[in-house]
Amino acid sequence: FGFASMLVKILTDYGPKATVVVWDAGSSGRKEVYSEYKAQRSSRPDLLREQWPHLEPLVDAFGYRNLKVDGYEADDVIASIAEQAKTQDPPIAVMVVTGDRDAYQLVDDQVSIMTTSRGITDTRVYDREGVIDRYGIPPELVPDFIGLKGDTSDNIPGVPGIGDKTAADLLQRFGSLETVLDSIDEISGAKRKQNLTEHSEDARLSKHLATAKRDIPLNGLDVAEFVSEPPDRSRLRDVFREFELRDPLRRLEEALGSAEAAAPAPVTERALFARPREGTLTDVARIVADAEVALAIRTPDTPEGALFGDNQQWRFGVYADSTEELVIGQCARPEELVAAVAARPVIAHDAKSLGQVPSHLVHDTEVAAYLLEPARRAYPFRELCEERGLATDVEDGAGADARLMQALAAWQREEVRGRGLTDLLMEVELPIVRILREMEQAGVKLNTEGLHAISERVKTEADELERQIFELAGVQFTLGSPRQLEEVLFGKLGLSRKRRGKTGYSTDARVLQAIRSEHEIIPRIERWRELTKLAQTYLDALPLLVDPGSRLHTTFNQTAATTGRLSSNNPNLQNIPIRTPLGREIRACIIAEPGHLLVSADYSQVELRLLAHIASENVLKEIFGRGEDVHTATACRVFGVEPEQIDPAMRSKSKMINYGIVYGLSAYG
The missing domain is CATH 1.20.1060.10 (Taq DNA Polymerase; Chain T, domain 4)
Structure with missing residues (x-):
């Protein structure tokens, strides 16, 4: 997300400029000079390691160039590119996008640095004066600065006890690291003098490690001839959707122009240009009996609804793809439209909102979108269509919605099938739509x-x-x-x-x-x-x-929870506290009718049982096999006590650990 967001920002703010993304391919000999260089860095988190192979192809899709030079760090490659750009006639201005502050040494009249502040897209661009304002030293003294204070991110030692302010003060006074080391007697503070004396060679080594190499080979890259290719818009949109990068995708399409960035829709043109006819529910009932119909409806309080009838009528659109029939009209209640389509196969968006779920619901574009992008916050119909390039230039209204719904459903079905989700959609999610609507209608006492x-x-x-x-x-x-x-x-x-x-x-x-x-x-x-x-x-x-x-x-x-759980609203009954006595009293006021019972049922730690099976985790298998409480067993291991010593708070913490692992908790958070 962060990498894609930064690439989008560069494109948004600066347009399609010649851009190269440089990758580490060695240490530029620094490890040979100092074996502890970057030694403290841990390996990439599993989640980042999984994403890593997709980063270079993403750069390609933006039309940018990937560059590695065997044996060298990316910082040195960048410095050499900047140096080559300055030697051109006329010189080529360079902006370096990086989070490493040792790169500030590159800043001059032709080179600026863009770095992030708070968040990926909150950036600041530094010129020479900006570096001086931030650190109190000019760019050319950045290696001397790091020589004195060190750099924990690269495990560069520096001199103990010297931080940013002291390093800047010393360099402002003496002008360079060597002059500082030659003038130790003039520096106040016995401990500071001692550290500078004892660690003078560490300071020189640190400056050497922090100094960028500006003359390395660039694998034939000629800055003067380098240009970026146009972005591969279709490929970018597919990649962003695959990884559910909705906000970067939105900003990308704003940068490129939504219509231009849109991929061609995998549907026939007739689906978007069928000629509508004003009709009635009787006309809907006359559509071929076995024709699959897309059913859309607009509420009376929409602008379209206000144009027709007396604001008590609902505008509808019914589209049969097989016969290219499109009927638009109005009805008093959505349930009347559902009755008119009878047993025909129906495509809808949020079928529950129709009041009565069609008897033969074969596709719900909201539910399908949820299966394809479960982490998404919401699934507005027109937004889904726009993301597929379907709603960029068609009229607004229920008739257009019905045609677009058929087109969107066609694409979704292919995606659902390709991801092996067809059974989940048809056998679990769609039947649940009807059950939930019946529950809503029945209510609770x-x-x-x-x-x-x-x-x-x-x-x-x-x-x-x-x-x-x-x-x-x-x-x-x-x-x-x-x-x-x-x-x-x-x-x-x-x-x-x-x-x-x-x-x-x-x-x-x-x-x-x-x-x-x-x-x-x-x-x-x-x-x-x-x-x-x-x-x-x-x-x-x-x-x-x-x-x-x-x-x-x-x-x-x-379609609200990534985990597949249901939620409720208007009112939210699931948020009534269950762990407090008063909350339990309130919950107890939800009752059954006389002669009936409310039954509470739940899977017994089903996620952890699946984890034990999939991972062949023998400890978990043994716990479940013995019929023990897995959270208590975990608490015993975590706190080193016997089961009878576990209190509710200890069990609750262990429960968080157990379920956190299932839902992606790691050493990195």
């Missing part, structure tokens, strides 16, 4: 009287906490105001300030936890916040959302 009783009790406790907080603070204030709370805690009571934000010092949960032991007011504030949040979010809000039968209807999201 809510014990509103029970919630009201809890709410009254919570209000009483919160009022008492508020009284105690005001008494401890010695002043009344708006407890829900972070600004006023900040003034009380850090101004009036003088508690420790931990983190400053844009508008003042933070009083969030992490800060309160950190200063909990400083004053008895803090636990009361934390409890008050817990109670008021539960009251506002659940105790007072949920009873207002029930239907006349006291049933609560949430929306289940099938």
Whole structure:
């Protein structure tokens, strides 16, 4: 992601310039001079190692050149390119994009440095004055600077006890490393003198290691003749989609122009240019009985809906690819359209939103997009089409949506088949669409009287906490105001300030936890916040959302979690706390109808069982074979205690470790 983002930024900010990406292919003899050079660096993380083979082809797709020179570091190759560029007539200006600060030694009238600040795309360009402003020394003294202070990233030793400021001060005073070493008697501080005397050769070695070589062979590269090829737009889009680099892809298409960057859609033109006819639900019912139809609908509150009818009508489009029929019209409710298509094979986008899931749903473009890109935040239909080059110049409306849906589905089916996901889509995900819609329609019974009783009790406790907080603070204030709370805690009571934000010092949960032991007011504030949040979010809000039968209807999201789990919203019932007594009381107010039961069922640590099987992990197999709790067993190993000594907090931490490994946790985070 970072590498692709930087390449996109270069293209966006500077256009298609002659660009070369240089790779390390040796140490330029530095390891022979100093065996500990870069010795502290660990091997690449597994995730980075897996991505590494794709980086050079990505550079090719941008139209840039990859360059390695056997035996030499990339820094020296870059320095030699910059040196060659300066000797041209006229000289060629060079910008070096790097995160290594030893490259600042290259800066002059013809060479500038772009480096990242906060985040990949937050960059700064340094010229000579910029280097002086940052380090207090000119670029040509950067090797001397590193000679004095060292460079931990390359394991260059420098002189102990000398940091950036001291190194800059010494060079400003004496002008060079050699002059500093010749003038030790004039330098203040006994320890500093001792270190400079004892480590003078380390300083000279460090300067040598930090000095860029500017005369290495460049494998025939002639800077004067070098030009970049045009970006391979189709290839770039495919690579970015493969690795789910959506934000870089968006910025890339903005740079190249979305229409130009779009790959040709793998569909016939007739799918996008069928002639629509205004019709009715009766016309929909007359479409060939076994024809697969793409079904799109626009809500009454869209601009298109406002143009037709009385804002109570829904605009629809139904497209049959096999017969090239496209019917557009309006209906009072989406369910009427579903009834009109009857048992025909249906393609839809978010079929649940139709109110009634078609009886023969054969493809859902939202669900398919989720299977292809599970880490994506959302799956807007037109956005998906635009990414495939399908919606760049067609009209807006339900009719266009229906035609585009057929085209998008055709591409998705090929992708799903190619990735071996067809069975998952057809046998698991699509049937779940119908089940979830039925669950939403059925809703759950809510014990509103029970919630009201809890709410009254919570209000009483919160009022008492508020009284105690005001008494401890010695002043009344708006407890829900972070600004006023900040003034009380850090101004009036003088508690420790931990983190400053844009508008003042933070009083969030992490800060309160950190200063909990400083004053008895803090636990009361934390409890008050817990109670008021539960009251506002659940105790007072949920009873207002029930239907006349006291049933609560949430929306289940099938395409929200990368792990494949469901989520819910409007309201979010899954966020009701389960680990606190009050949260469990609220959950207990979701009840079954008389004569029925609510059954809770869950797989028993299914991910870890799969891990044990796939990895042939014998320890896990033995734990499961003995019927033991795997999290307790892990806790025993982590904390070195017996099972009976494991408390809930220790088990919870071990559970995080176990599941973290399954979902990508590593030594690097």
